[in-house]
Amino acid sequence: MGGKAQISKLRNHAVKNLGPKGEPALSASRKLEDKPWAGAREDAAAVAQALAAAPAGRLPQVVRALRNRNFRLFWSGNFLSNIGTWMQNVAQGWLVLLLTANSAFWLGVVGFAGSIPFLLFTLFGGVIADRVNKRQMLLATQSAMMTLAFLLAGLAYWKVITVWEVALIAFLNGTAMAMNAPCYQALVPQLVERQDLTNAIALNSAQFNMSRFLGPTLGGYAMAVLGVAGNFFLNGVSFLAVLAALLRLHYPAEAQQRHPSLLSSLGAGLGYLRAHREMYVLAWMVALFSLLAMPFITFIPYFARSQLHTGAAGLGWLLAGSGSAGVLGAVVVAAGYTVRHRGRIIPATGLTLFVSMIVFAYSRSFALSECMACVEGFCGMLMLSSVNVVMQQRSSNQMRGRVMSIYSTCFLGLPPLGSLLAGGLARHFPIAHVLAVMSGLATLAFLGFFTFSRELRELD
Numbered sequence: 507m508g509g510k511a512q513i514s515k516l517r518n519h520a521v522k523n524l525g526p527k528g529e530p531a532l533s534a535s536r537k538l539e540d541k542p543w544a545g546a547r548e549d550a551a552a553v554a555q556a557l558a559a560a561p562a563g564r565l566p567q568v569v570r571a572l573r574n575r576n577f578r579l580f581w582s583g584n585f586l587s588n589i590g591t592w593m594q595n596v597a598q599g600w601l602v603l604l605l606t607a608n609s610a611f612w613l614g615v616v617g618f619a620g621s622i623p624f625l626l627f628t629l630f631g632g633v634i635a636d637r638v639n640k641r642q643m644l645l646a647t648q649s650a651m652m653t654l655a656f657l658l659a660g661l662a663y664w665k666v667i668t669v670w671e672v673a674l675i676a677f678l679n680g681t682a683m684a685m686n687a688p689c690y691q692a693l694v695p696q697l698v699e700r701q702d703l704t705n706a707i708a709l710n711s712a713q714f715n716m717s718r719f720l721g722p723t724l725g726g727y728a729m730a731v732l733g734v735a736g737n738f739f740l741n742g743v744s745f746l747a748v749l750a751a752l753l754r755l756h757y758p759a760e761a762q763q764r765h766p767s768l769l770s771s772l773g774a775g776l777g778y779l780r781a782h783r784e785m786y787v788l789a790w791m792v793a794l795f796s797l798l799a800m801p802f803i804t805f806i807p808y809f810a811r812s813q814l815h816t817g818a819a820g821l822g823w824l825l826a827g828s829g830s831a832g833v834l835g836a837v838v839v840a841a842g843y844t845v846r847h848r849g850r851i852i853p854a855t856g857l858t859l860f861v862s863m864i865v866f867a868y869s870r871s872f873a874l875s876e877c878m879a880c881v882e883g884f885c886g887m888l889m890l891s892s893v894n895v896v897m898q899q900r901s902s903n904q905m906r907g908r909v910m911s912i913y914s915t916c917f918l919g920l921p922p923l924g925s926l927l928a929g930g931l932a933r934h935f936p937i938a939h940v941l942a943v944m945s946g947l948a949t950l951a952f953l954g955f956f957t958f959s960r961e962l963r964e965l966d
Contacts, residue, residue: 568841571706576697576755583751585713587648590744592721594655596825597729597737598672599807600818601662604734605669610808610937612669614929617804618922620676623684625919632688632911633771636904640693641757645749647686652745654679659738687918688911695898695906697755704895708840711891716833726822775908783961785900785909788852788893791955791962793916795856795889798948801924802863802882802941803828813938814872827876828883835887839895848892849965853956855892859885860945860952867938867945890917896965 572578599613606612635643658675661667698706728737766774779786810821862881869875894913901909924944931940955962 568837569705569709571698571702571709574698574702574706576757577694577702577706579751579754580693580697581709581713583748584710585717586747587744588714588717589721589724590655590741592717592825592829593725593728593737593744594658594741596722596725596807596818596821597734598658598676599804600729600821601667601734602669602672603807603811605667605672608808608812610805610932611929613804613808614801614925614932616669616673616676617801617925618929619673620680621918621922621925623677623680624687624915625922627681627684628687628915628919629772629775629908629911630768631685632692632775632908632914633768634685635689635692635907635911636771639757640689640696641752641755643689644686644693645752647682647689648745648748648752650682651679651686652742652749654682655738655742655745659735659742662733662738663735684914684918687914688907691894691898691910691914692907695903696757703898705840707895707898708836708891711887711894712833712836712840714832714836716829720826720829722825722829723822726818726820729818771908775905775912778902778905779909779912782900784849784965785897787955787959787962788896789912789916791852791856791952792890792893792913793920794948794951796917796920797924798944798951799860799863799924800921801928801944802866804921804925805928805937805941806879808937809866809875813870814875816872820872824876824879827879828886831880831883832887835884836891838888839891846966848896849962850956852889852892852965853952853962855885855889856952857949859889860949863945864942867941 572581598616602613602616603609654675658667658672661671694706694710695703725737728740732740779789806824807821810816810824814820859882862878862885866875866878866882869878897909897913898906928937928940928944
């Protein structure tokens with residue numbers, strides 16, 4: 507989503523405007539343009555480095571959380587690392603299609619293998635996150651993912667890889683990510699002042715989507731130049747950024763405490779969520795969204811190749827369109843425009859997103875598909891960022907790791923089941939029909955939640 511002009515503007519404001527007043531302006535109102543670029547990786551690095559070096563206390567309101575040194579380092583390192591991850595995601599989907607002669611079924615299987623660990627292990631990852639040094643845990647999980655990226659690069663480069671091996675590496679990578687996710691979420695409040703927490707959560711969503719914008723676009727062009735193995739290798743290198751950031755954090759020592767068993771701690775987290783009805787309803791909404799709508803992303807390469815008849819560059823534009831609109835959605839949250847009426851904003855954006863997915867599924871026009879991808883990205887991120895803010899703000903410090911592990915399980919653990927379901931049905935029905943029906947069911951579910959949940963309607 508977007509193009510060179512926007513990234514250049516961000517870089518110029520972050521680097522050139524660090525003058526006497528030291529204010530790197532990252533304006534939320536800049537209009538994204540749509541021309542591909544050649545130097546985007548250098549631009550992204552310049553943005554991250556400039557923000558990491560920005561003077562504390564002199565940042566615009568929309569990025570005020572970056573005045574916290576630890577958060578600036580963490581944000582910048584993850585930004586570069588996530589760019590590499592999205593480059594790998596694009597290459598992995600393309601590799602599966604090459605290995606299986608455009609099989610939507612195998613695309614769903616690999617998506618399932620990469621995501622099912624979130625369903626199996628994330629809850630326990632949250633319990634562990636509440637018990638251990640979070641920085642050490644993140645160093646371990648990030649190092650594991652870096653190793654797997656280099657392994658995938660080697661196998662692809664020497665052309666000794668099969669689709670089964672892609673699925674196995676996707677599973678192992680997903681396991682590391684499942685243990686990483688709740689720890690990542692729980693660490694953020696420890697890196698910022700409390701008044702900056704909402705902005706920090708939104709900026710994390712923004713950097714994820716900026717990388718979602720840059721990564722697929724860079725990935726499409728990198729595949730044309732370096733092949734899929736080159737994308738995997740660049741992802742491995744990108745992990746060095748987040749590892750360096752974690753090592754430089756000024757992280758306070760955590761007191762060692764006695765804890766009940768893992769299962770008892772997990773039960774306490776589930777009970778805590780049920781006792782807070784507004785968070786409980788939001789968790790169910792995220793769960794149904796993830797099960798019925800998130801698999802749509804897995805099949806975008808299929809629509810690009812088989813329905814829109816475009817190549818790797820076209821796929822990059824579709825994913826980048828969704829990602830750049832997601833950045834805009836996160837900026838809206840960061841600027842504080844969704845502080846009120848979140849009980850109405852969350853279901854409304856969800857309903858709009860589901861409609862855009864249905865239109866995308868039947869589109870034969872690349873321009874229409876690109877527009878729907880942008881709507882999907884904006885509404886999806888506005889909805890999820892708003893939910894994330896509510897969950898983080900209303901969780902106690904003692905329970906935040908477990909609450910966020912439940913959120914992560916709902917958000918990241920259920921898409922594999924949806925992908926497997928959609929991939930299996932695609933063997934018997936057109937995939938457009940399958941995804942349209944699943945989005946329709948999600949629409950009905952959101953309408954039901956809003957109609958029958960007083961806690962949701964009163965959420966402000």
